[in-house]
Amino acid sequence: GARGLIRMANWRPDLVILDLGLPDMDGLDVLTRFRTWSEVPLIVLTARTLESVKIHALDAGADDYLTKPFSVMELTARIRSVMRRAMRDSGKAEARFMTPDWEVDLMHRRVWVRGQEVHLTPIEYRLLSILIKKRGRVLTHDQLLTDVWGPNHSDDHHYVRIYMAQLRKKN
Numbered sequence: 147g148a149r150g151l152i153r154m155a156n157w158r159p160d161l162v163i164l165d166l167g168l169p170d171m172d173g174l175d176v177l178t179r180f181r182t183w184s185e186v187p188l189i190v191l192t193a194r195t196l197e198s199v200k201i202h203a204l205d206a207g208a209d210d211y212l213t214k215p216f217s218v219m220e221l222t223a224r225i226r227s228v229m230r231r232a233m234r235d236s237g238k239a240e241a242r243f244m245t246p247d248w249e250v251d252l253m254h255r256r257v258w259v260r261g262q263e264v265h266l267t268p269i270e271y272r273l274l275s276i277l278i279k280k281r282g283r284v285l286t287h288d289q290l291l292t293d294v295w296g297p298n299h300s301d302d303h304h305y306v307r308i309y310m311a312q313l314r315k316k317n
Contacts, residue, residue, distance in 0.1 A: 147168040147171035147175075148171060150176060161186065174202060177190070183297040187209045187231075187232040189224060266316070273294050
C-alpha cells in the first residue's frame, strides 16, 4: 500500500502489477493515488471478481484486470499486450530523436552529442526523455519534478536547475 507507492515513486518501474487485497490500504486507493502522478502501465491482479470492482479499477486507470486463479502464460501475454500499447501510446514508436547536435535512441537509452556517445545518469536520461516526449509544450518545474523524481519532490525546484545545467554541460 503506502510503502508500495513510495517505492513506485522512487524506483520508477516500467510496469506495475497491483493486487487489490493489501494489508494497510485498499488497492483501489493505491491505484487512484498512483494515477495522479504516473502513467506507468498498471495491471490489477486480484481475487475480486465483481464486475463493479473491475469497472471501477479500469475507470480509475488500470490498463488491464486479471482475476485469480490465472496461468503464468496468460499473465505474460497480458504484460506483453499492455507494454505494446504503452510503447505505442507514449511515442516510443519514434525510436530516435535527432537535432543537429543531439541524437537520442529512446529504445536503447543511448545518447550522442555531435556523433560522440555520452553517458547520462539515470535521472539525466529520464529528464531528457521527458523533455523529448513533451517537446513543444511549456513545462513547469512542478511537472518536471513529478515526472522525473515523483510526487514526493514537488518542493525541490533546485533539482531541475542542477540537472538541466548538467545536461547543458554535456552539449
